[in-house]
Amino acid sequence: MIDALDPGGPVNSVPPNDVHAAWLPPEAFRALGSRRSLVCGEGTLVDTVRDEIARACVRYGGSTDRPHPRPDRRPADDRSAAGTAYDLVLALVPAGLLPIAAAAVDVVYRRRYGAGTLGEEGFLLARHTEVTVVLAEAPAGLLYGLFHLVRLGESAFGLTRPMELHRPAMRLRMLNHWDNIDVHPVMGQVERGYAGGSIFWQDGARREDLTRVGAYGRLLAACGVNAVSVNNVNVHATEARLLTDRLGDVAAIADVLRPYGIRVHLSVSFAAPVMLGGLSSADPLDEAVREWWADATKRVYESVPDFGGYVVKADSEGQPGPFGYGRSHADGANVLADALSPYGGVVHWRAFVYNHRQDWRDRSTDRARAAHDHFVPLDGQFRDNVILQVKHGPMDFQTREPVSPVIAGMPGTRLAVELQVTQEYTGQQRHICYLAPWWSEVLGFGPWGDDGPTVAAVAAGASVGDAAERGAAGDGGGLVAVSNVGDDPFWTGHPLAQANLYAFGRLAWDPRLAPTAVLDEWIELTFAASAPNGLGLVRRVLRAIMDDSWRTYERYTAPLGVGFMVHPGDHYGPDVDGYEYSRWGTYHFADRDGVGVDRTRASGTAFTGQFPPPWRDVYESVESCPDELLLFFHHVPYGHVLHSGSTVIQHIYDTHFAGVEQVVAMRQQWERLAGVIDPGVHARVRERLDEQVRCATEWRDQINTYFFRKSGVPDAHGRRIH
Amino acid sequence: MIDALDPGGPVNSVPPNDVHAAWLPPEAFRALGSRRSLVCGEGTLVDTVRDEIARACVRYGGSTDRPHPRPDRRPADDRSAAGTAYDLVLALVPAGLLPIAAAAVDVVYRRRYGAGTLGEEGFLLARHTEVTVVLAEAPAGLLYGLFHLVRLGESAFGLTRPMELHRPAMRLRMLNHWDNIDVHPVMGQVERGYAGGSIFWQDGARREDLTRVGAYGRLLAACGVNAVSVNNVNVHATEARLLTDRLGDVAAIADVLRPYGIRVHLSVSFAAPVMLGGLSSADPLDEAVREWWADATKRVYESVPDFGGYVVKADSEGQPGPFGYGRSHADGANVLADALSPYGGVVHWRAFVYNHRQDWRDRSTDRARAAHDHFVPLDGQFRDNVILQVKHGPMDFQTREPVSPVIAGMPGTRLAVELQVTQEYTGQQRHICYLAPWWSEVLGFGPWGDDGPTVAAVAAGASVGDAAERGAAGDGGGLVAVSNVGDDPFWTGHPLAQANLYAFGRLAWDPRLAPTAVLDEWIELTFAASAPNGLGLVRRVLRAIMDDSWRTYERYTAPLGVGFMVHPGDHYGPDVDGYEYSRWGTYHFADRDGVGVDRTRASGTAFTGQFPPPWRDVYESVESCPDELLLFFHHVPYGHVLHSGSTVIQHIYDTHFAGVEQVVAMRQQWERLAGVIDPGVHARVRERLDEQVRCATEWRDQINTYFFRKSGVPDAHGRRIH
16 A cells, blocks of 8 residues: 655655755665655654655655554555565554564564663664564654665665664754844854855745755754754844744744754843843842743743753853853753753753953963863752753864863763854865864763763763763763854855765764764765766765865864964954954964963963863873874974974974865866766865865965064975965 | 024034034134124125124124125115224125225235235235225135134234235145945945944935035035045945936035035946946947946036036946056046036046055065056046046055155146045044144155155146245145044044044145144134133143144054054054955065065165155165155164164064053043033043053054064063063
């Protein structure tokens, strides 16, 4: 009994024709769409699974069934009675587990995974007597299982397949959109957005046509993201009202994302009781304020029963917060948490609090210390449904930073680690910079050394003393990232920047995935329409271009972890002294003798003391500090010899010349794909590579000239420095 | 026969109550208003004179008459029959010269001034048998004579007064407004405006109430300005249409300014035939383009018969121009000149043409050379009604620059010298920087040395070989300046910045006036309401604060003529390397050994070769180059010893410490005026002085730290450098 194909399907799941399909082109569904499938289970997400398969079958000639509603009355020729009639079965375990699959699966499953459950989102994949089986305990698991099949393609139906159990490492895998409803006069519509306008908002209102939001949700589900906040953490006047009189807009977006298992969250202003409620104060200990939040939150859940919660940037870069009332950030976060608690919502409370009016003459203040100084004393004071959202590094998403010591410092607090998919400081989607290797380093880093849990494990819920592997889908805060998506036809401005979005979702699901493997997945899905031979070339070229692109970007920009040196305001392109005399706390202190920031306990800001062993000592010593972070922790002479054997000044010259050469090579590689891939994609990337070559050259020349003028040391190889 | 006071008067001549009266408070008219006056003559401007006196008389009890329309029938008791009945007579010479005054005046006049005429704007002031007499040959002369009397106050009626003849040195004394009709997203409404919005335009349209424009015209007439362009030289889409369908707006403004002898000019886009006329080209040699300009100009004069002409920024910073059609700037200017010629209009064609996309690595290109390179070869090719408008320095209104060599380079071209009253690079009307001493230096400079004509004389029409004094009201291009006025209640943001506007007009009328004398004039008019004793204190304090304020500003900003070092974009506050790696051609080339731009013929860009003797040699030699321009012309080591005896590096430290001390002293001086002057003025200036102290300190610390880090040379006096 084949489902009549519902031409409506989930209305918003396929992007308009003029929008790039990203990693879900129709061709990626070939293996699924040419098989006979049975989908067992009920519910919105199971319907989504059915619709996806049905759509693929229309294209590729397969079929999809649902179990007969009354098994005891099914006719003799009903195919759903016999598992062998199917190539693929996806089933909710409690609802309609087929005996033939269950028996086999159950044995293997128990042997390998013990009595553990699949949970809300996990699934099990097995191949049994020429049937591929996906089992889940909850609808979301079936949806993620479906997209796992899409990734596997034909190999999901290979003769032999080991059984696989997939559960997400993090329960919360979230994207923050820094989208404004109104266009901000300086920041534009999407703050730090490099892909056009917002997919949610336009001309001061919610977009009437949310088709792209649906298509976006589908892409996110396919890489594992399950939560989205829909407005900028800098909450301006218009956006503040999403919490109250614009709630209908939030509900409409939630309706479109729900079929993909994605919850909607909202950035709110801490001053909302004053701005929106007309109260005279937003003091979190004021009873009227508590009541206002409770009441406002109740109304939110009346509109959006599965609402995720609030994201709050408080006392940060001019946003209001509890400091204004002499209260702590725990007081501030808890009042929102109490309001959300009855409904299962959470508060993402950002730890990005620092003095953004620093005097550059004040050498004792160190912005790197700020989050630890502010938040570690509050450990244990936050409600269980508060998630402290910590940027992965102590500064602000630079190309290279140490891991934030806050991550090791708050065992009594749920922590989310925040990454930045949007390439604010990493080329703004005009440069190719595949960020998964960077995130992978961060997530695999052991804040307590090699024996303790990793950063990923902390985000998953582990703490000091736990083993490195603990914390799968535990009660941690998970991973959060700033999205890089806009209304650009390629979603992300640079078509290859789609890989970063994809990789974020995949690493949030499983931080142990190798970045190269994730890249391969993304390539094979995205370029599935290429001829089989062509795909091999695409893979080789993209690996050559992308695998090392983050380190290439690092080579031609600020050296040795010193950070910034970008053009103020827009953060694009070099300006070595651009932030040197500013109020932002981001300095390099280069003089004629040396460069770098002394953050040691011995003679500097003592930031090293915020780390537990071994890092507090590794970073403290100029001998043991890793080269790539040397200038983050130490001020050294230009003649200082690195572990690499090079001097600092010669390292600067060498890496900058090499970085540009590598970008030029990337551009040459790309030309090999002319005529092999979609011409629109090829042209857009070519145009951006021209800009990357130009900008990298500018970085090289400004950095080299700057340090040559300061140091007076000539290049050992006599290359041209202007 | 006292004129019935016309309560209408010139409707727009007195500013609204909430707007500061600037240098025309009612008290400035006390001497005039308490006298018995006779005004002889007819016409709009004579009416203005009458209305001014009548208004003063209402306040101070004097009287004003006009001659009996039929002298042969006047009654015996008519006072206008006998000069002795009046304290003051203002008369147009051809129309109604009173015999008693004429006889005396004529003798003295011929003896002192020969057969020269007073011209369109001159006037003669005499004191005869206790009557003060002002004579003019044309109505504008009478108007300027009136305001001269206002300046003189009681001393115009003293027992003895030598006869004075006043004729403007320049025929054209013009202000350019860089006002946009629409608010520009980056530049705001008034480009480089520091005094609020435009007085002409608001919310995308002409202001309905032009009262302030009238009041502005009155202020300008009182200092001698006779022409105004009403829109930005960067002509955007909306403003381009002032030439055609928005012509009514121009006419309305002209109507309000006409009673003050001020002609309206318009900035036009060179691409107007394409933008507005729908032609496919704006090629100046295209016949259809010539016809379009002729036709458009004809319509302009139908609306505004005394229209002044066009201001054009062509092929400059992105504006369209003749280069786009392979034509010269002479071709471009002449097509507009031909269109204006039948009506007596002029083209102000700006010489501010340079490569604003320079590669900072290119050391052979020198922006300072650009205007000379572009325009000197065209000398003699411009029509007589083309005025080439040349910035006074070769760069862009820095605190210190040499005089532009273009001024000495085009004997066959009418040149206007352009100054900047708006304080773009001199503190943006948040800092006190009285600019008249700077302008006075420029205007008194001899491009050919001490024996030839001055810059002022060139602007007045003199050329090489003329004597220094020649050129009064000759056929030169005159002086032009960018206005500093907006809709701020104090007109200029900083109340003391009014002095710059006043001084510009006065120096354009008479460049030989001492800046201190002009300052005194301005003080006595502006603070006329102070008690006599109070005025003495005001004068002492303001002299102490303002006389040297330009040099103080120079001390704490970019040193020794090197220029720029300002924050890019907004040009406010220090950013030493802000333009160092930019495309704007504004570099200082500081390295660990030295600083400055080598513009010599011997080893640099050969800019010195654009000057005639003696300057080509004075500037070429590091020995003879004046200290204040040393780094403009030479790259020298930090240890280079100046004529002052100090090294360059110690000079930098010393001037920056001294500059801040002087600003602190200015703020102390200002406190002496608390309670003595208008509290609103006092509070506004106090607030701005706080900002000036803050910003000067920032300049001092950034400049000193920057050069200490580069040079490694400690301050000889051991002061704190961060």
